[in-house]
Amino acid sequence: MTFESVLFVNGRSSADIDCVAQPDVFGDLNLDQIIDSVVRGRDEYILRPYFYTPLTETQTIEYRHAVMRDLERSEVLNPICQFAEQMRAMRAELAASQSMRYLWQKHAYFLDAVEKYCAASLEFARALEKGAPHSTGIAAFLDYLKTYVQGRAFEELKSEETRIRAELGKVRYSILIKGSSVTVGKYAGETDYSEEVQKIFAKFRQGAVKSHSMEIRDYPEMNHVEANVLNFVVKLHPEVFEPLDTYCSTHADFLDSVIARFDREIQFYIAFLEHLSRIRSVGLSFCYPVVSVESKAVRSVDGFDLALAEKLRLDNQPIVCNDFYLEGDERIVVVTGPNQGGKTTFARTFGQLHYLASIGCPVPGREARLYLSDRIFTHFERQEDMENLRGKLHDDLYRIHNILERATTESIIIMNEIFSSTSLMDALYLSQKIMGRIMDLDALCVYVTFIEELSTLGKQTISMSSEVKQDAVASRTFKVIRRLADGRSYALSLARQYGLTYEQLRERIGS
Template identity: 30%
Template sequence: ILNQRYDAVEALMTDDRYLDLREHLKAITDIERIVARIGLRSARPRDFARLRDSLARLPELKADCGAPALSYLTQRIASFDELLDVLNRAIIEQPPVLIRDGGVIASGYDAELDELRDLATGATDYLNALEQRERERTGISSLKVGYNKVHGYFIETSKADGDQVPVEYQRRQTLKNAERYIIPELKAHEDKVLTAQAKSLAREKALYDGLYDHCLPFVDGLQQSASAIAELDTLCAFATLAVEQNYCRPALVEQSGLLKLSQARHPVIERLSDEPFIPNDLAMTDKRRLLMITGPNMGGKSTYMRQAALIVILAHMGCFVPAREAEIGFVDRIFTRIGASDDIASGRSTFMVEMTETANILHNATSESLVLMDEIGRGTSTYDGLSLAWSVAEQLASKLDCLTLFATHYFELTELAERLENSCNVHVEAQEHNDHIVFLHTVAEGSANRSFGLQVAKLAGVPNNVIERAKRKLTELEQQPNSPQMEIPLSETTTPEPTVDPLREALEALDLDQMTPMQALMWLNEQRKKH
């Protein structure tokens, strides 16, 4: 599947085919969401209009997907000529938001609805004729026919013309300067018009409900087409990214435990940073499954680890990756322990959160997992932190055999490269000039010999008197024969296996729910004789 997606991305990049497809995709709405609303019979008039406009773009979209590598997508995009014809005839070009007040169904779609609409809208011509006739008959020049929602249709005259009003006029309302009347003919027309309007709206709502029934047989095909269009949209985004950011096609291998990246970059930081991003290589094989990463703060250790994980994720999505070359083996899961944050709501300290996440990794990681560990053990004492970091790194490399990127400031951990066959050291480079540090952001083989903590503190704006006092204290600590680095015994490369207790194993193997009290007593007697 992934190689199929890589082929599709390459096809989209050829002759900039993705540019034309993006224009078609911009005009296509979220068909899947509209189909869901149709299934629930809650779609609005503009949903039908958007569906109509989207279906009209599908033939052009399929025509521009002519490459063989895209055929697996175009085969899933069906044609909906019948449904498109119904929607073109049924829905006006720009329908209102709701069906409540009508005005959604197009003229010519239903003869009965057109007849009712003509009757309702034709009232204007009739009223104009009635007004002109009554003016001539009564001789009242101020006479006019009007309408409001409270009193309906009425004939209005000024009070000055009140003596000319015919006796058949029935007074409906008296105003300050006018009188309003009704006549039987106007009342009959009002009943006919209002009935026509109500019937027109009821007929339109019935036709609108019928559109749901027209669409329901096409729901499955629409959902499949929407899924294919969504995947095509994603692949177009991948192609755009690959062209604009110079991504390469990764080579996937079936071998697990392999990750080789040449000139790899962080896909987010290189876009956000104003400075040119410094690419780095990464090589993880069966003999390099644990990389112990050392170097100064702000040197780029976390970025180096994160970009490796992001590249693996992108490759397993079917996307090209930010590197010159990439060879990636099978990775089942990615585990991370990066950053420092507490969980006040749950009453967990920073160190507790760190250990909880570490425990999850140690319990669930496999030999096919990629693990990122950033400065494990820094939240507690030096002895405890270093011991835990050593043991965790040893467990990951020796027992779990994961691909592990392990960043640390405990330089003692670099000894693991000499004790474990599948471990090696790398470091991020930095240079010091006139008591100032320059970060090179390049990764080289071997371990770092300094952390440059004081220089980073100075760069952060810590007062000079504090820095000078820290230098003196550092010199004192380094000269002490019982410094923490010299005292911590880390000679053992493997943790002794716990002693197996046969009695405990036998007890744990019992199915107590299936034993009677007598059987339990007999079992205890047998064990007492054995032990």
């Protein structure tokens, strides 16, 4: 079975992925905060571009789901994590080889890197086969790995390294130090006096005594004296060191590109699953969504803002989950309610769920059916930028125009409290025009607004409203529920807060 990538069914080029920039919507949806938390501590793998690349077909999403499910089994995950540790150790040896000043020390570190690589590959093939992966991605890689370690090229790489190391272990030489003169010669059976010296000084030992020895730091880099001694040894044993030099040149690119790519790509999954486990520890759920390119009937049960969940987890605060669904001709969720009631968080949740689903990841919630869009567009309120010479209203219209020019029937559009700088009548007029364009596109949309009339604009719109408690201070519940927007529940809460309900006024007048 052929294998190229554990992330892409079509084996998309890594070079193409690495050029991808962060999508514009990341800031509005707080996806940048999520990815920061996910990839923290894994800088060496350069994982961000994978999270910046949404998929365009459900086949690859299902491919990734299967790999994720495989990695939730310890018998598959543990060998992969062990291999990753060994590969990190191997890369440390390679980095040392490149940083050393003297040629033969470079070769020594290179030989150690090859030894670690060969041992890790053989051990990984045995352990992963025992784990019996179920997913197409990891099973295909296992087939590739088994074929690779049984191949002639790998066997030659390993056997030649073993032979050269054995020959190096046989090298013997003598050093004669007289004043500032150092003479290196072939070993001719001279007596090794090191044991004799230790025995002589051992009889003077009288229990524990204070040490007056000076600490000598052991730097990995050889000094010039050690390097010159080694150069003399090389001249004395060319039959050993010349093959080493040839071996290092011949196998300079010993690391198999497919194995190296797997070692990097698999961290995309592991990093995300580790982040999920931290969120799950506070009782929140994740699920593998059903993703469709055809049906716009979407649904989420107990969904939540993943960026906010991480923040609240660190602060030991609870997170509120919300549900939503669209069915039939419904396309636009109009969200109304009081300020600080969870409307913006709901909009972000909608966007996060669809984006995470588009990169083949589990999403927050117990159940989800989501739409695979061609692109997500967002318009969140921004501070007025004095450099662009546009006023607040002009800037809103300019950004919305750019969105509607590029959006298609397959897009998702999220608008969050626009036109707050103009009058109610103007805001209503402009919003109706914009929503009319979105309806014509038949695009999915979340429209957070203070204008309740928009929720009944047509059969494509549904109303959701943030709920408040009917108590003395109109406490926010941060629940956003599907119901008609009448504005009276919040007004009633405010009236109750200030003693202005009909019953309260009547009681006061009567008294």
